[in-house]
Amino acid sequence: MVLIGLGLGPGDPELLTLKAIRILDESDKVFVPGKLALELVLPYTDAEILDFPMTHDKSILERTIDHNAEVVAAEAVHKLVAFGLIGDPNFFSTFIRLKNRIHEKYPDIIIETVPGISSITAFASRIDVSIDRSFVVSDGSQVGSKIVLKARTPKKIRDGLIEEGYIDFIFAEKLFTEDERVTDEIPNKGDYFSILYASKKE
Numbered sequence: 001m002v003l004i005g006l007g008l009g010p011g012d013p014e015l016l017t018l019k020a021i022r023i024l025d026e027s028d029k030v031f032v033p034g035k036l037a038l039e040l041v042l043p044y045t046d047a048e049i050l051d052f053p054m055t056h057d058k059s060i061l062e063r064t065i066d067h068n069a070e071v072v073a074a075e076a077v078h079k080l081v082a083f084g085l086i087g088d089p090n091f092f093s094t095f096i097r098l099k100n101r102i103h104e105k106y107p108d109i110i111i112e113t114v115p116g117i118s119s120i121t122a123f124a125s126r127i128d129v130s131i132d133r134s135f136v137v138s139d140g141s142q143v144g145s146k147i148v149l150k151a152r153t154p155k156k157i158r159d160g161l162i163e164e165g166y167i168d169f170i171f172a173e174k175l176f177t178e179d180e181r182v183t184d185e186i187p188n189k190g191d192y193f194s195i196l197y198a199s200k201k202e
């Protein structure tokens with residue numbers, strides 16, 4: 001049926017979104033990848049921990065992802081399943097590999113993600129810094145994508161990014177509103193509430 005990768009926020013159970021709380025309530029089964037995520041979920045519902053060992057050993061990583069994909073898929077083929085993760089599920093999360101593996105093996109399972117407050121933005125409130133210039137987020141790997149805010153001239157911005165080696169582009173405007181527009185046909189003009197997402201090849 002449906003598998004939802006659910007953002008649980010950066011560590012405080014009060015920093016879950018209303019939508020996350022509703023989905024936890026409606027889900028038939030909830031999985032989490034560790035104790036911190038479990039603590040964020042427990043005020044709202046029960047959950048099962050799936051073990052994701054922290055290792056660089058590729059064979060262990062492969063075995064783990066295969067096993068966990070099987071466990072989650074076995075539930076998600078006939079139920080609404082949530083997989084809760086610290087922060088946001090689409091940023092440096094266990095869910096990225098898990099969803100790719102489930103998608104490969106069980107293409108009929110619908111997989112969605114619901115954003116959570118990421119540590120990438122939440123830290124600023126805790127350490128009292130304000131950022132209003134471009135900044136870099138890194139885990140030590142090569143830079144693979146760029147997010148351009150206020151993309152009022154998307155095509156022009158894209159042309160500049162092609163020079164920097166970016167090859168794939170998605171224009172996203174007024175997200176999560178009734179006027180949302182998401183397209184890879186990059187327009188000449190964009191609204192102030194817009195983002196141009198650019199990525200390089202892996």
Ligand SMILES: C[S@@+](CC[C@H](N)C(=O)[O-])C[C@H]1O[C@@H](n2cnc3c(N)ncnc32)[C@H](O)[C@@H]1O
Binds near residue numbers: 085094
């Ligand atoms: C696997 S990544 C998960 C990121 C997460 N998906 C997010 O959106 O915040 C784990 C890294 O996120 C950062 N992180 C997550 N939660 C944090 C917190 N409460 N305080 C500080 N750093 C945090 C740390 O750098 C940690 O090593």
